[in-house]
Amino acid sequence: MSQNSQHSQVEIEEFVREQVEAMGADAAGISAGATLEEMGLDSLDVVELSQGVRKELGIQVRPNDFAEVKSLADALQVIYERAGCA
Amino acid sequence: MDATGGSRVSVALTNIEIDQSHQSAARGLEFALPTTGCALVTGASRGIGLAVAQALARGGLPVGINFRSDETAARAAAQAITNAGGRAVVVGADVSDAESVDGLFNALEDEFGAVSVLVNNAGVRADGLLANLDDEQWRTVLSTNLTGSFHTMRRALPSMIRARFGRIVNVASVLGAHSIPGVGNYAAAKAGLGALTRSVAVEVARKGVTVNAVAPGLARTDMTHDVAHLDQSVRRHVPIRRAASPDEVAACVCFLASTAAGYVTGATLAVDGGLSAAAFQLS
Numbered sequence: 001m002s003q004n005s006q007h008s009q010v011e012i013e014e015f016v017r018e019q020v021e022a023m024g025a026d027a028a029g030i031s032a033g034a035t036l037e038e039m040g041l042d043s044l045d046v047v048e049l050s051q052g053v054r055k056e057l058g059i060q061v062r063p064n065d066f067a068e069v070k071s072l073a074d075a076l077q078v079i080y081e082r083a084g085c086a
Numbered sequence: 087m088d089a090t091g092g093s094r095v096s097v098a099l100t101n102i103e104i105d106q107s108h109q110s111a112a113r114g115l116e117f118a119l120p121t122t123g124c125a126l127v128t129g130a131s132r133g134i135g136l137a138v139a140q141a142l143a144r145g146g147l148p149v150g151i152n153f154r155s156d157e158t159a160a161r162a163a164a165q166a167i168t169n170a171g172g173r174a175v176v177v178g179a180d181v182s183d184a185e186s187v188d189g190l191f192n193a194l195e196d197e198f199g200a201v202s203v204l205v206n207n208a209g210v211r212a213d214g215l216l217a218n219l220d221d222e223q224w225r226t227v228l229s230t231n232l233t234g235s236f237h238t239m240r241r242a243l244p245s246m247i248r249a250r251f252g253r254i255v256n257v258a259s260v261l262g263a264h265s266i267p268g269v270g271n272y273a274a275a276k277a278g279l280g281a282l283t284r285s286v287a288v289e290v291a292r293k294g295v296t297v298n299a300v301a302p303g304l305a306r307t308d309m310t311h312d313v314a315h316l317d318q319s320v321r322r323h324v325p326i327r328r329a330a331s332p333d334e335v336a337a338c339v340c341f342l343a344s345t346a347a348g349y350v351t352g353a354t355l356a357v358d359g360g361l362s363a364a365a366f367q368l369s
Binding site: 044047048050051052054055063 | 244245248289290292293
């Protein structure tokens with residue numbers, strides 16, 4: 001289910017990049033095409049990210065929504081779709 | 087304020103209501119509880135759950151008192167905590183039902199914020215020899231004692247992971263590792279709860295969330311009032327020669343919920359008067 005987000009894609013990407021960096025990913029290694037593994041993130045980090053998106057941005061994503069996510073771009077696409085701004 | 091620092095609230099365990107002869111050991115102990123969020127205790131209307139809720143509230147944590155059927159007792163418990171200067175709300179839910187658990191958390195989060203301490207205590211018994219055990223006896227015990235904890239942990243963890251802090255304490259049982267006839271369903275559920283405790287502990291340790299269990303032996307509660315020959319069994323098999331009071335179990339839960347226990351995870355703390363350590367009694 002998607003919703004009409006009050007956030008633009010740019011705002012969402014900026015938030016996600018901040019979160020990913022806060023989780024320990026090397027800022028220089030953060031790119032849309034980078035896999036989560038390459039950024040040093042795992043599925044538990046994705047749980048943390050999804051909770052941050054829910055609580056801070058109000059976008060109703062759940063950890064399971066990211067089950068097939070391989071890259072940062074994939075994760076962003078999931079969030080955009082849930083936010084209704086894909 | 088950081089959950090683990092700043093002005094800490096201490097739990098002075100001087101109100102433990104146990105035999106006077108055993109009170110001195112508890113006097114003066116202090117554990118600092120988290121200062122953010124709230125505690126949820128399932129099955130908190132009576133027995134060990136009630137004692138845990140009261141102890142956490144004395145330590146300054148707002149407490150959600152979960153009940154399934156005895157709302158009157160749950161409200162009395164909340165009122166007693168409020169009268170003593172603590173904060174508590176009653177939250178009814180059947181933990182075996184995931185939607186019910188979600189509603190429970192939503193209500194509690196609206197009142198007190200995110201759950202930083204989760205105590206899975208709700209449990210039922212439906213004893214019987216396995217050869218005679220019907221499906222409902224099996225299902226009821228497993229769905230409450232094991233699946234219920236899965237539901238609450240799954241719901242609590244994302245917020246704890248996000249906060250990089252959380253304490254989960256599961257109330258297991260000595261019967262998870264040692265058994266007697268007629269408790270196959272209960273023993274299987276409690277053994278499963280121990281395994282679940284360890285598994286989740288290693289999953290979330292690096293996010294500052296600890297997951298532990300206490301394993302009571304014979305405790306004097308409503309759940310054991312019908313255990314045949316309880317006093318005789320205690321005298322014969324428990325090295326300490328008495329049953330635990332709910333407050334003694336609660337004290338151990340409080341330690342595992344405290345910031346002092348930050349390096350303890352995946353552990354099961356036996357609170358059984360030496361029952362599980364004993365091979366047999368020499369006569």
